[in-house]
Amino acid sequence: MASIPATGLGRMFQRKSVLQIQAELEHGELKRSLGAINLILLGIGCVIGTGIFVLTGHAAAQWAGPAIMISFVITGTLCGLVALCYAELASALPVSGSAYSYTYASMGEGAAWIMGLLLLLEYGLAASVVAVGWSGYFNSLLHDFHLYISPALTAAPGVPVTNDAGVVVGTGIVNLPAIAAITAMTLLLIRGVSESATVNNIIVAIKLTVVIAFIVIGSQHVHPALLSPLIPAQVPAPPVGTPMDMGHQIGRALWEVVTGSGTSRYGVGGVIHAAAIIFFAYLGFEAVSTAGAESRNPGKDMPIGIIGALVICTILYIATSAVLVGIVPYQSLNNPAPIATAVNQLGMPWFAKLVKVGAIAGLSSVMLVLMYGQTRIFYTMSRDGLLPTQLALVHKTFKTPWVNTIIVGLAAAAASGFMSLDALSDLTNVGSLAAFALVCVTVVYLRISHPDLARPFRTPLFPFVPVAGAIMCAVLLMSLMATPATRNFFLGYLAIGIVVYFVYGISHSKLGKGIEVGGHEASPMERP
Numbered sequence: 272m273a274s275i276p277a278t279g280l281g282r283m284f285q286r287k288s289v290l291q292i293q294a295e296l297e298h299g300e301l302k303r304s305l306g307a308i309n310l311i312l313l314g315i316g317c318v319i320g321t322g323i324f325v326l327t328g329h330a331a332a333q334w335a336g337p338a339i340m341i342s343f344v345i346t347g348t349l350c351g352l353v354a355l356c357y358a359e360l361a362s363a364l365p366v367s368g369s370a371y372s373y374t375y376a377s378m379g380e381g382a383a384w385i386m387g388l389l390l391l392l393e394y395g396l397a398a399s400v401v402a403v404g405w406s407g408y409f410n411s412l413l414h415d416f417h418l419y420i421s422p423a424l425t426a427a428p429g430v431p432v433t434n435d436a437g438v439v440v441g442t443g444i445v446n447l448p449a450i451a452a453i454t455a456m457t458l459l460l461i462r463g464v465s466e467s468a469t470v471n472n473i474i475v476a477i478k479l480t481v482v483i484a485f486i487v488i489g490s491q492h493v494h495p496a497l498l499s500p501l502i503p504a505q506v507p508a509p510p511v512g513t514p515m516d517m518g519h520q521i522g523r524a525l526w527e528v529v530t531g532s533g534t535s536r537y538g539v540g541g542v543i544h545a546a547a548i549i550f551f552a553y554l555g556f557e558a559v560s561t562a563g564a565e566s567r568n569p570g571k572d573m574p575i576g577i578i579g580a581l582v583i584c585t586i587l588y589i590a591t592s593a594v595l596v597g598i599v600p601y602q603s604l605n606n607p608a609p610i611a612t613a614v615n616q617l618g619m620p621w622f623a624k625l626v627k628v629g630a631i632a633g634l635s636s637v638m639l640v641l642m643y644g645q646t647r648i649f650y651t652m653s654r655d656g657l658l659p660t661q662l663a664l665v666h667k668t669f670k671t672p673w674v675n676t677i678i679v680g681l682a683a684a685a686a687s688g689f690m691s692l693d694a695l696s697d698l699t700n701v702g703s704l705a706a707f708a709l710v711c712v713t714v715v716y717l718r719i720s721h722p723d724l725a726r727p728f729r730t731p732l733f734p735f736v737p738v739a740g741a742i743m744c745a746v747l748l749m750s751l752m753a754t755p756a757t758r759n760f761f762l763g764y765l766a767i768g769i770v771v772y773f774v775y776g777i778s779h780s781k782l783g784k785g786i787e788v789g790g791h792e793a794s795p796m797e798r799p
Contacts, residue, residue, distance in 0.1 A: 283381030285782055307572040307579075309472070313640055314559045314580025316475045319587065320401060320637035322552020323482065324408070324630045327592050328609025331601045335545035336503040336537050339592045339601075342545040347585035349546075349747075350553045352740035353707045354581045355730045356714045357557050358574035362728040363717070370557070370710050371648055375655070377716040378709070380783070384776055386709055387652050388768040392702025393554065394645035395683060398453065398638050400695045402687035403427075405634040406448035411611075412627040415620075420448070427691045449687035456638045457680030460646065463669045474636040479587075481629025484622075485610060486590045492617055493597030505538030547747050551696075552588065554703050555640060556581045557710075574728035642683060646676045656781035657772070701761045704748040711741035 305313070331339040360373045371390060375383035410425050422432035426443025433439050459470060559576040566572050595604065598613040610630075614623045650672040653662035666673040686695060714730055714737040730736050752758045777783065 283777070284379040285780075286376060286379050305566045305572070306568075307575040310559050310566065310572055310576025311579040311583070312472050312475045313643075314556045314576055315479070315583060316636035317555025317640035317644075318553060318580060318584040318637075319475075319478060319482065320404075320555075320633045322549060323588060323591055324610060324633060325404060326549050326552045327588070327595060328604030328612070330545040330548045331592065331596055331609075332603070332605035333545075334536055334541040334548065336541070336601045337498045337500075337596045338502040338542045339545060339549075339596060340589050341502075342542050342549055343585065343588045343592055345543065345546040346550050346553060347581070347588070349550065349740065349743045350556060350581055350585075352736050352743065353711060354556060354577050356711045356737050356740055357559075358577045358728050359714055359726055359730045360710065360717075361559070361573035361577060362571075363724055363726045370706050370713075372651060373713045373717075374709055377713040377720070380657075380777075380780060381772070382709070384657060384768070384772045385765070386706060387648060387657070388765060389702040389706040389709075390648050391645065392699055392764070393706060394641045394648065395679065396686060396695055397554065397699045398456075398641040398645070398683045399449075399686035399690065400692065400699055401634050401637045401641065402449040402452050402683070403446060403692045403695065405452045405631060405638065406446050406687075408627050408630045408634065409448050409452075412624065412631065415624055415627070424448075427689050430691045446688045450684045452635065452638060453642075453680060453684040453687055456635070456642055457676060457684075459639065460643055460676050460680075461666070461669060461671055461673045463671055470639070474632045474639075478629045478633035478636070481626055481632075482587055482591060485614070485626065486587075486594050488619075488622070489594035489598055489613065489617070493594060495597070497597055497600060498593075502539065502542060503537040505536070505540065549588075550747060551700065551703070553581070553584070555637065556584065557707075571727060642676075642679055645679050646672055649675045649679065654781075656779045656784070657776040698760060701748065701752065701757060704744045708741045708744040708748065711737040711744065 327339065330342060331337070335342045357370075360370075364373060364376065371383055371386045374386040406425060410420060413419065422441030423444040424447045426432045426446055428442075428444055430443040431439045432441045432443055556577060559573065559580060566576075591610070595609060595613050599609075599616055604612065611623050611626050614626050649658060649662045652658045653660055653675070662675040662678070663672060664674045665671065715734055717724060718733060752761065
């Protein structure tokens with residue numbers, strides 16, 4: 272084990288200067304090939320996927336009813352606050368490490384390492400979650416053409432496999448389609464970001480066409496009666512003799528979110544709980560910020576990419592959910608393919624196949640962007656010395672971090688092939704909210720510590736926006752931590768990560784050694 276200097280603990284609080292971060296942009300090896308449109312499509316490619324094709328139906332059927340539209344407005348508002356914070360940081364500090372680099376500049380190396388751990392949950396395992404969903408839609412499409420893969424090869428070990436009628440037909444051994452999907456995305460990312468962006472643009476065009484077609488065609492078959500009442504009565508209802516006005520409902524709903532004790536469905540509490548669930552449908556808009564070192568004009572294009580992707584996706588989510596609950600009774604939507612269920616009600620089997628193709632395309636682009644984001648975060652951490660230098664090796668021809676990409680691909684493929692969807696999704700939830708909260712805090716810190724920093728984009732209504740964003744993220748985070756399994760995993764994961772930092776990262780940190788980082792010497796003034 273490498274020896275830790277006597278001042279090792281103090282290194283946890285050393286900060287990378289803003290000058291160093293900006294110098295990394297000037298001396299980076301990655302190819303700058305992404306414009307504003309590429310960045311918007313990159314964000315859309317990551318956001319529109321599992322959420323719109325799966326979570327919408329579940330949240331409507333179990334919690335919000337037709338008011339799922341309101342839930343998307345609530346969640347979109349929260350993500351909007353966070354997006355404004357990301358936009359400011361991405362324009363001022365356009366580097367490849369995203370929130371990791373922002374935290375390094377504000378809270379120090381120890382907090383940056385924790386942020387790296389959180390982002391590993393958000394990006395790395397999330398790609399495996401999407402791969403399992405991709406496998407489900409792919410198998411369903413094959414069945415439409417009377418083609419079948421052995422059930423044992425379509426799910427993780429011990430996971431029951433059902434047919435289209437919901438009958439269990441076997442148990443899984445390995446999810447081969449999921450592994451194949453991750454492998455294809457890995458090879459594409461090694462080939463190059465320009466090529467990956469081109470493929471992503473094509474995929475996004477396909478799935479946007481499908482989603483918009485569903486909205487246009489489906490809107491002609493909406494039954495207004497299915498939208499009434501907009502907010503169904505609470506189940507179970509409050510005890511007789513204790514009527515609850517709107518203020519009490521909202522208050523109890525917030526308490527249930529904070530404590531994780533909510534058991535009610537529908538009503539105002541159900542709408543808020545659904546908002547917490549579908550929050551994860553928005554994950555990915557901030558992946559645009561990981562592309563800072565490959566953006567042609569980051570100061571201008573990064574804010575456009577982040578905010579543009581979020582606005583477009585929010586509008587599509589609301590419109591899709593409105594049509595969905597207007598075609599099919601919301602109680603019938605609790606299944607893995609709610610949009611296909613709605614299309615089947617229209618008597619258009621050809622369109623159901625098209626929807627599955629769009630879902631497969633959509634989930635493919637989500638995998639691509641999530642893995643892209645994770646590789647760029649590892650790349651930056653390796654350049655800082657916190658991870659082995661091999662993770663920052665750039666391919667001479669393709670100009671991509673190929674060793675890093677292979678490792679991420681192998682890990683994601685293994686997780687998708689041998690872990691269940693429930694297990695994977697449970698492990699991705701906490702990291703995103705904690706990371707978002709830290710990003711909001713970073714905006715406040717840099718406004719105070721570096722008031723003269725050039726900010727091509729400034730978060731409006733400061734400090735309300737970042738403070739409100741941090742508080743809302745903390746509330747949802749507390750609701751997740753109330754679940755013992757999630758809490759125990761999260762605390763254990765952080766403990767192991769901290770040990771790795773003290774065993775390797777703290778003694779190899781270039782900043783701690785005063786080694787030049789990105790062409791700018793580490794400044795003692797940035798140390799405690």
